[in-house]
Amino acid sequence: MARYVVNRLGQAVLLLFIVSMLGFAILHLAPGGPLSQFALSSQMTQEDLDRITRQLGLDRPLPVQYADWLWRMLRGDWGVSYRDGEPVLKIIGAHLGATFELMATATLIAVVLGCWIGILGAIRRYSIFDQLATVGAMVALSIPTFWFGLIAIYVFSVNLGWLPSGNRHTVGEEGSLLDMLHHLIAPALVLALVETAMWGRFMRSSMLDVINQDYIRTARAKGLPEWRILSQHALRNALLPMITVAGLQFPTLLGGALVTETVFTWPGMGRLFLDSIGYRDYPVVMGILMFSATMVLIGSLIADMLYAVVDPRIRVG
């Protein structure tokens, strides 16, 4: 196991290096730059822009800029934002809590609801519930998240007035748990919608595989109660492939968060990423890229290791 982990970590470092190189090159070679936002300002001239370009070191050859960034990164210095001069790690830290809150809630909803829908759909295959769940899942997977977000705002905020139309707290009244939960409902449900559909489909498929196995038939022949067969024999085995699904959830959720955070004015990583790309805030974009890539690799590694722990048939190393 230890050798396996070391091997996987080695691969991860190599992957991160490739991601950083490609990310840096694509970001810097794309037209435009961090000073474009000042181009229409009546108070700044081309001379000012050229001077600031030099002061930020953006006039140096790209390989030199990359080497400088990488060297600093290896020493723990992720750089500072071009926009507000704050250290990149501090900026990511400031946005991480909001994203984690949203993603964790959405994941919890999606796992509980998705698994329940999947299990029930498999047990009552082709029932009205199963067919409705299938159609619902197809709709949820086909329609973009932002559309669901806008509909939720229109119905529950503008028309009914039940939920706030965005923000993490009532502005100026931070600190109340109830207020936070009130603001969390709509974005978390919208973000969870697609995830629930996905979990439901995977769970149904996995459950169907398991309940048709010989050992389930044997259990029934032994006269075990149905609830015990399902909970102790079928469910435990059907959940195994879900570990892989969970490991792959991070990038999907992050992608959904990009849109959900914008629609609901949620001050998380998704919106930070979009804003930073828009302003070509290179250090922050690179920071988020490396952070996300690291999280994806860690998620994948943990999923593989969990497999080995929970399934005695699998041995790694």
Add this chain to the structure above:
Amino acid sequence: MSDETDSVKAVRPAATGPSRRVLMVLGAGAAAGLAAPGTLFAQGARPSTPPDRPRGQIVAALSQEPTAFNPLMPGIEVDQAVWWQLFSTLWYIDAEGNFVPDLAREVPTVANGGLSADGLTWKIKLRSGVTWHDGTAFTAEDVKYSLELINNPNFRVRNRVGHSLVKDITVVSPDEIHWRMETPYSPYLSILSLTFLVPKHVMEKAADPNTSPMNNAPVGTGPFRWGSRTPGDNILLTANTAYHGKGPYVERLIFKYISDLTVLYTQFRTGQVDYTGIQGILPNFVREAKTLRDRTVVVSSTSSVEHIAPNLDFGPLADKTVREALYMAINKKAIIDALNYGLPTPTETFVPQQGWSYQPGLPAHVFDPAKANALLDAAGWARGSDGVRAKGGVRLEFTNSTTSGNAVREQTQQLLMQDWRGIGAAMRIQNMPPAVMWGEFWQQSKFNSALVSVNFMLGADPDVTPRFGSGAIPAKGGRGFNTYQYQNPEADSLLALGARQFDLAERKASYGKLQTIIRNDLAILPLFQGVIAEGMKANLRGFRPNANTSTNCWNIREWYWA
């Protein structure tokens, strides 16, 4: 606006020329800004007075996130919305266009001895009893430090225009400072009205001013103190009860960042925010916003001019006849009425119509495709088999670019394409994201033509040397923003003359001639002067649009709840 209600007041450009007061010489203390009739934007019918102490809070929504808090470093409009609350200038220009002393006791003029007759010596008397937010006294040393910091080659300053001419700064006493200018430069009065001063005692603690802690926890002399910032979400400011001027009348001011303008409007509609700032309410929501209960919508002019920017070095657009024909073929009324809901006012110049230097009587645009066709025929631009004209092997074909995702501009392009196809000009749309559009593509004049909105004024001064001076073309090694690549020796002479004149009447004459030349040359194809529709809760008082500043958040210190 025909559909105004009692609670909806529109600030329209004053069609008249400058007032007598404005026409007084600068030396007599008159304004160099844009004059707008104050009564037009009076608030609703309920009379009220400001409270005797700060009360309540205001949530001001901004569609961009303020991130630059050192007012001398690079920043955009939205940052200035915060600077106005935290910092002060020596003087500012009010909504009526008057210079109003702030940290200075009076605005320097020849008459009061603040300016020497040759415009080279400036003597500024400062207000005493002003303190920084940390309690330290504000003195002339702070003014000297700020001006020297701007000229410090290692400091990442936003801009040195005008400041670089300042020499021999002398602190005469804690409340008086003198300096000499290398050459007379009248726009400097306007530039200083937007130059916020920073505290010497805080800034000099940092070895590198670029990384001073003050850049993220600013200390100023403004009406509000720095509270806290939640990146990506909001900035909290608290009332500075020791403020030297009027107000503030609210305890807390929260700038809430909402990037999507539709979401911003929704939060205004649902009452989560009290005021919609910077880009305001999208034109397509204005009509509905006016019908909302307990909300006020104010439509006011800005200093920006929406125009088609031709690259004057590019093939067919270098020909003045082509530009005249293209301009004549634009259905401006359709663009204003159909796409901009009739809110903006057409213009023929780069100066806002409320400005003292605005030149009335410039040739008015006439939509006349037949005449445009005749002009091109007479100039030898013959139609080819595909209907596109050509002359000497050069096809009347070009691209037009703007920021992708800006729906109104994209629709404007569609109308332009249609109008110009009718006179044998082929326009193709080539839009880009903002960071690309306004990067090298714009700065180095790599576009054929662009659809853009620009505030040409330097502060509130019409010195457009960086925009139209022949030495300001970046693509030719120039130092300004003349991306149009406009060159005219007569315009250059007028620009140089206007910048060294201190008599307002003389300056008005110079800039009037300049506007006539630029209109005749069609260096830009002006469409209309920008407007902004801002919404606020009906019982929020004190809001006064001011086209002389880059944001209508300039006087939040005077806002209060009725």
